[in-house]
Amino acid sequence: MGDFNQSVILETIRRSGEGLSRIELVDATGLSAQTVTNITRRLLDDGIIEEAGRTITGPGKPRTTLRLNADSRLSIGVHLDPAVMTFVLLDLSGSVIERTTKRTPANDPRRIIMAMSKAIDELIVRSGADRERIAGIGVATPGPLDSARGTVIDPPKLHTWHRVPLRDSLAEATGFPVTLEKDTTAAAVAELWTGSSPTHGSFLFVYLGIGIGTALVLNGEAVQGSSRNVGEVGHIIVDPDGPLCGCGKRGCVEVVCTPQAIVERAERAGIFADDRESSDAASVDERFTQLCARVAAGDADAAAVLDQAAQHLSVLISGMTNMLDVDRVVLGGPFWSRVEELYLRRLPELLDHQSATRAVRELPVSGTVVGDDVGAVGAGCVVLDEVLSPRASALFLGH
Incomplete structure (x- = not known):
């Protein structure tokens, strides 16, 4: 108590x-x-x-x-994305003191962990921070995770990552304690720490990265699930007539709503020549950026592709919000800022039309207050959150 x-x-x-x-x-x-x-x-x-x-x-x-005294404790947040790694140094208020990004090396886990360690050391040196004040490192990664062992298990787009002991390996390389968290859950924690909404509220966080994921906040706490892998929505069907997914079903989120799926739809529509040499995360990122730039420039065909993606995403969101009855929806992630204008214009109307409670209340939809670094900021906040935030579960008494 x-x-x-x-x-x-x-x-x-x-x-x-x-x-x-x-x-x-x-x-x-x-x-x-x-x-x-x-x-x-x-x-x-x-x-x-x-x-x-x-x-x-x-x-x-x-x-x-x-x-x-915000400078009294610091933390480091890392977001491991298949395309780009983001590193932030946070103070106790959750404010970013220093940040950097690095292109994610080829999928060899050892190279990636070495690159992480080097970038973390450079971040600390450049900031001039006292290492003694750093409480630890939080790493946000795509799931699934084995939280007990601190391993990352076969995440999408990191094809050689089979049960990689990321927590212990990075702790050994840096000398700091390391906490692993799913990127979606970390993003929700960042929203809790830096947002201005009531701490006792609830919201669904929709994470737009190379993959699509969700996180749930109830009564001011991020729900982690029994294995800390809540929010795996990649194989929920949102378009029954959509492309065939690797799971054997058609129209899953994975093959309809992700940046790669949107880029492939743009190529089929003739907006781009289908001349990409590979479908790796970096090439998808580049072409997705080009697509969004065309939308901003007034290209109607490109806008139609993104509009269809928004419609498919609304099917996922409405299914979850109708079931969970949350206060609001928040969207974010490394791909969010590029689609923010169109999605915030279309999603509220689409979700209202599909809402089971539209006669009772509106469902607010907003973008994250944290920006594209939400995964890394959230990972650093997870470290601070473990120590500083009140949890009702702390009041449960053992027998």
Whole structure:
């Protein structure tokens, strides 16, 4: 209970921005004045919070404002994408201090882990950060994951990654503790940490990367699932007449909604010559960027391809939101900014038409507040979240 109360106070101070007095913390948390005093004294001694001046609001002694000491703890977030690796250094507030991107090497896991370690070291050196203040490294990767063993198991587009012990290998290479998280779940955690919406709410996060995935937030916590692999939606059918998928079904998300599927549809429509030398992540990324640029320039045929992709994606989203009854939908990921304008124009109307609760309420749809780095930022926030955020599960008592 003591750890949970400390997390509640710290989270309340963190979300306040400018800080709160002890009396304001009592009002905001419902904890006793003695509990707030004891916990804030301990947080001050540990340097996690700091005094930020005094204010006079009426009779009596001035109130001391307590705010987060954001530089007291740092974390590193890494997003492993088949095309590009993103690295960020975060402070305790979740703000990005330093970032960099690197092209993902050929699929050999050893080369990729070595490249990760080198990029992390360069990031720390360039930022001038004290290594002692870095709580750990969070890595967001495509699933599925074996969380108990810290391994990545056959992720899409990383074809040689069969049970790669990424957690332990990167920890050995860098000297920092490493936490693995699915890229979709990490993105949802980033939205929780940096968003301004109520912490007790719920939302569906739709992740647009080389693959499509989802994450679910209920009562202010990211749902991870029993094996921490929630959100695998690649083989949900959204177009029964669509292309044949490797799973044997037609029209799965994997072959209809992903960037590769959209690029292939554009090639079949004659928007591009079908002259790509390969279907690797980098070439798909390049051609998808070209397609979106044509849409922005007013190419009606290119816009029709993206519009059809939005319609297919709405089938997936509406099926999930009708079942889960969440407050809102958030979209993000490394491919999001390129389709944001068209998708935000089309998806609300499409989802409203398919909503089972349209007579009761609207379903807000928005893009992530974090930007394209949402996976990496989320991975770094996962490290901070493990230590700092209050979890109701912490109150469960063992027998």
